Amino acid sequence: MDISEIIHQRRAVRLYKKDIPDDSEITKMLEAARWAPSGLNNQPWRFLVIKDSLQKNGLAEFTKYSDTIKSAAALIVVCMDVTDSYNRDKDLMAIGACIQNMLLMGHSLGLATCWLGEILNRKEDAGKYLNLDKDLEFLAVIAVGYSAVDTQSLDALRKPLESLMLKNSDVFKEEF
Amino acid sequence: MDISEIIHQRRAVRLYKKDIPDDSEITKMLEAARWAPSGLNNQPWRFLVIKDSLQKNGLAEFTKYSDTIKSAAALIVVCMDVTDSYNRDKDLMAIGACIQNMLLMGHSLGLATCWLGEILNRKEDAGKYLNLDKDLEFLAVIAVGYSAVDTQSLDALRKPLESLMLKNSDVFKEEF
Numbered sequence: 001m002d003i004s005e006i007i008h009q010r011r012a013v014r015l016y017k018k019d020i021p022d023d024s025e026i027t028k029m030l031e032a033a034r035w036a037p038s039g040l041n042n043q044p045w046r047f048l049v050i051k052d053s054l055q056k057n058g059l060a061e062f063t064k065y066s067d068t069i070k071s072a073a074a075l076i077v078v079c080m081d082v083t084d085s086y087n088r089d090k091d092l093m094a095i096g097a098c099i100q101n102m103l104l105m106g107h108s109l110g111l112a113t114c115w116l117g118e119i120l121n122r123k124e125d126a127g128k129y130l131n132l133d134k135d136l137e138f139l140a141v142i143a144v145g146y147s148a149v150d151t152q153s154l155d156a157l158r159k160p161l162e163s164l165m166l167k168n169s170d171v172f173k174e175e176f
Numbered sequence: 177m178d179i180s181e182i183i184h185q186r187r188a189v190r191l192y193k194k195d196i197p198d199d200s201e202i203t204k205m206l207e208a209a210r211w212a213p214s215g216l217n218n219q220p221w222r223f224l225v226i227k228d229s230l231q232k233n234g235l236a237e238f239t240k241y242s243d244t245i246k247s248a249a250a251l252i253v254v255c256m257d258v259t260d261s262y263n264r265d266k267d268l269m270a271i272g273a274c275i276q277n278m279l280l281m282g283h284s285l286g287l288a289t290c291w292l293g294e295i296l297n298r299k300e301d302a303g304k305y306l307n308l309d310k311d312l313e314f315l316a317v318i319a320v321g322y323s324a325v326d327t328q329s330l331d332a333l334r335k336p337l338e339s340l341m342l343k344n345s346d347v348f349k350e351e352f
């Protein structure tokens with residue numbers, strides 16, 4: 001698969017088979033994450049891997065997407081180490097880049113993933129449940145497994161590129 | 177190049193040759209950006225492409241990395257449409273994922289890029305210069321061109337994966 005296929009074919013998958021990915025594949029996702037760019041190369045990301053059913057079920061209590069969390073073979077909790085943070089906006093974007101590396105690597109390995117954000121509505125509770133150090137901010141859960149559903153093309157749900165482009169002639173209308 | 181090579185070999189490049197990438201290559205980067213994941217699929221990203229030297233030189237006034245901006249063949253200004261935003265933290269992470277798609281696609285096409293964040297110190301001024309609508313928040317400039325420098329492996333500048341991992345036994349020490 002080339003990068004274009006990987007980017008276009010990756011989908012959020014919310015239901016997984018019982019098969020368990022090899023630890024080496026999770027490690028490849030984490031290695032990919034580690035190579036994301038960050039401002040001042042501060043690499044503020046930290047990761048916690050959860051595979052134990054009891055732990056997954058406990059974390060599932062903090063989101064309405066509990067079925068996805070329980071169904072996943074593994075969860076990668078992504079945190080920011082605030083002691084490494086220097087600009088919250090840039091650090092959040094860097095962590096988004098880091099997560100995208102993970103998702104793309106996972107897809108290229110034949111794994112399905114879901115970036116769960118709704119759980120942030122209870123991030124403090126979830127962080128307490130995980131006994132996260134006070135310097136660690138809970139920012140995302142990435143569910144990982146083998147897809148149990150057929151994913152479809154969702155072109156219709158994407159804004160066309162034209163609607164995302166700011167016209168240069170508009171923004172520079174006074175100068176040019 | 178497979179995705180792992182692309183992720184590991186991409187580097188921030190701050191000096192470019194005079195050669196100009198074809199518009200179709202910039203479009204491929206923007207198309208890749210468009211397929212990033214976002215919370216509620218809100219796709220809050222917007223893009224402005226700048227190729228004109230006068231415009232580049234004008235924007236270069238707002239950052240100490242003016243040489244990179246002036247040297248780049250093209251700039252992609254990345255904004256958030258705040259009318260599409262529903263959770264700032266999640267939207268910033270989504271925009272980071274969107275930028276990472278751009279950088280990876282660029283690298284796979286043989287283009288060099290630099291994600292410029294320092295200019296955010298003067299984001300309001302830069303946004304005014306670009307005549308950005310009040311609903312558009314200036315979040316990044318991506319410089320694009322053909323590299324004029326030899327990039328080296330920077331393994332030594334990366335935190336080892338082990339230091340990024342939160343130990344499950346620690347965080348669950350009370351439960352398990």
